[in-house]
Amino acid sequence: MSYDSFAAFIKKLDQAGELLRIAQPVATELEITEIADRQMKTKGGGKALLFEQPTIDGRVSKFPVAINTMGSDKRISLALGIASVDELAHQMQAILKAKPPNSLQEGWGLFRQGIDLLHARPRKVSSGPCKEVIHRIAGSKFSLDDLPVLRCWPNDGGRFITLPNVYTEDPDNGQRNVGMYRMQIFDKATTGMHWQVHKVGARHGKRYYERNEPMPVAVCLGGDPAYTFAATAPLPDGLDEILFAGFARKKSVDLVKCETNDLRVPADVDFVIEGYVQPGELRNEGPFGDHTGFYTAIDPYPVFHVTAITHRKDAVYPATIVGIPPMEDFYLGDASVRIFLPVFKLNFPEIVDMALPAEGVFHNLVFVSIRKQYPYQAYKVMHGLWGMGQMMFSKYIVVLDEDCDVHNTSEVLFHLCANTDPQRDTTFIKNPSDSLDHAPTLPNIGSHMGFDATRKLPGEGYHRGWPTLVRMDEATRERVSQKLKEWGVE
């Protein structure tokens, strides 16, 4: 199911009891994020918030602000129009089952064909609601200052657009990418563009730099939440986010051309910020209270020059906030892992389940359970994950047996501590590190550690006979449950 506007999604959240409306004026400077942080720290992710009168330097904005709209399992399911996240995982598995692939590469190929066949292919249209109001920056009074962009934390370097879908193209083959890179507002018509060295946007930028041509960029805000989900999903390089969004929402995406460059964007988004990045131009960006829970330092990043802003008449400005976990991004990441698990299993048939606990802020900690068959299989899985896309950043990987629930951190710690001999069951490797990780001595590179918390086999030199977990038998459990129910003391 799809939403024809971001407002329609918010209405749905309201009907489902997932929205709090705040009619009083609230400052876009720190106050909105403080209220949102309290919701996000509530068990289960709290509620989505709609600020109907956000203020910018004391004056009420024309546009309301929505935040925490995908910060719970239920809201992500509502965003994607599915009963639960597992539904989408099953659909992906069904595509892959139609003709079982022999490799991950082939799997993604089949997946792409599969979703193409499901009429997910985008359509070109000549206009749409995102063009209801058109401001060309040259000669217009309207500017970035009119958007209710949040200042999130006290030591932030400024206001940041936190939920942008950034559209770029590879100049060589026209391949589209949609990514999410935070954008610091520098002035009325320029922002930072925080694509880190490992991101596709940065790679596209490098190609424009080599050709010495300005790089067209379009930034979309709002519209069907499936777009935003797709922009954050761990799709392999080259798999079009718009194709994936069409598949997830079961409706082709209508794409309309920008006013001041040739990029195409979904016609139903709330805002389109059009412009370009001049190759080689860098400007200091930050600090920013980041998803690591720490401020990231000031660093030079590309500059985005805005040439036009178009929007719906009734546009709603979408935002999120990152910081000490758990935050909204945890729920997005967790849903992604569950949806893409069938694809991971293509290359690693032994993988049973995987979790990125909130405390690990995505890249710091991975729990993975496997059906272990042979010696050192845990190491094979770690090294495989360290070689896959953004999983390369995983600082600590803990491999567990299939009987451990990786979504229960307490259970994982029990198995980790009980099943390991620290020297024997750990390994250190060198790999790229997340640019945002402040711990490594040098940026972007560092050591990574794996823990083999699986039961040890004779083939691994362990001959003492692995003991059995103390667990009650099923028959007794059933019988006692029945009795407690009868006595009314469950």
Ligand SMILES: [Mn+2]
């Ligand atoms: Mn991509």
